[in-house]
Amino acid sequence: MQGRAFWARLNTGQRNQYINAHRNVPPGLLARYHDAGIRNLSIFVHEDFLFLYLESDNYDAALAVLENDPIESEWQRLLGPMLQAGGYSELAELFHIA
Amino acid sequence: MQGRAFWARLNTGQRNQYINAHRNVPPGLLARYHDAGIRNLSIFVHEDFLFLYLESDNYDAALAVLENDPIESEWQRLLGPMLQAGGYSELAELFHIA
Numbered sequence: 001m002q003g004r005a006f007w008a009r010l011n012t013g014q015r016n017q018y019i020n021a022h023r024n025v026p027p028g029l030l031a032r033y034h035d036a037g038i039r040n041l042s043i044f045v046h047e048d049f050l051f052l053y054l055e056s057d058n059y060d061a062a063l064a065v066l067e068n069d070p071i072e073s074e075w076q077r078l079l080g081p082m083l084q085a086g087g088y089s090e091l092a093e094l095f096h097i098a
Numbered sequence: 099m100q101g102r103a104f105w106a107r108l109n110t111g112q113r114n115q116y117i118n119a120h121r122n123v124p125p126g127l128l129a130r131y132h133d134a135g136i137r138n139l140s141i142f143v144h145e146d147f148l149f150l151y152l153e154s155d156n157y158d159a160a161l162a163v164l165e166n167d168p169i170e171s172e173w174q175r176l177l178g179p180m181l182q183a184g185g186y187s188e189l190a191e192l193f194h195i196a
Contacts, residue, residue: 003138003140003151005140005142005149005151007144007147007149018192019192022192022193030195033195034195038195039196040101040195040196041193041194041195042101042103042151042191042193042194042195043191043192043193043194044103044189044190044191044192045189045190045192046105046187046189046190049105051103051105051149051189053101053103053140053151089144091142091143091144091149092142092143092144093140093141093142094116094117094120094141094142094143095120095139095140095141096139096140096141097128097131097132097136097138097139097140098137098138
């Protein structure tokens with residue numbers, strides 16, 4: 001199962017809000033992620049930089065499921081304004097051992 | 099098994115050298131990583147930013163083994179000068195689902 005990584009930058013002053021939001025994710029969200037085939041999702045922070053790592057059974061299929069999910073859509077509407085324009089962008093993998 | 103993440107910045111002009119080095123890791127290095135309990139190690143790149151994600155049976159034990167390993171030490175001596183001062187720093191995890 002290959003991991004994929006993404007990065008984003010927080011808007012000024014939104015760091016604590018972003019962290020606190022993740023302490024109270026919407027009811028049902030984690031079950032949707034699991035049902036979509038996401039097996040590991042970690043977000044890390046350094047100053048205003050965010051780094052997201054995820055593993056999924058099938059990334060494109062997971063994305064397709066979640067794009068049409070009302071709980072995920074509402075969650076992204078909450079988080080989106082905390083991130084600088086463009087939100088998360090994927091990083092290129094340069095090395096991997098499993 | 100908790101993942102940990104680290105970031106670093108490449109020195110100007112060292113990006114291709116860093117990528118190419120990882121296409122030719124020293125013989126024996128991956129076996130040492132495996133024996134040290136590292137179960138997943140991925141490095142991602144965006145411009146001059148590096149993000150490293152790893153999972154290990156016991157991170158502190160793995161580090162103690164690798165710090166005294168001559169192959170790993172030689173590898174880090176090769177890579178070190180490609181990174182800006184300080185090398186890799188750990189990121190704080192703000193969210194994790196497994």
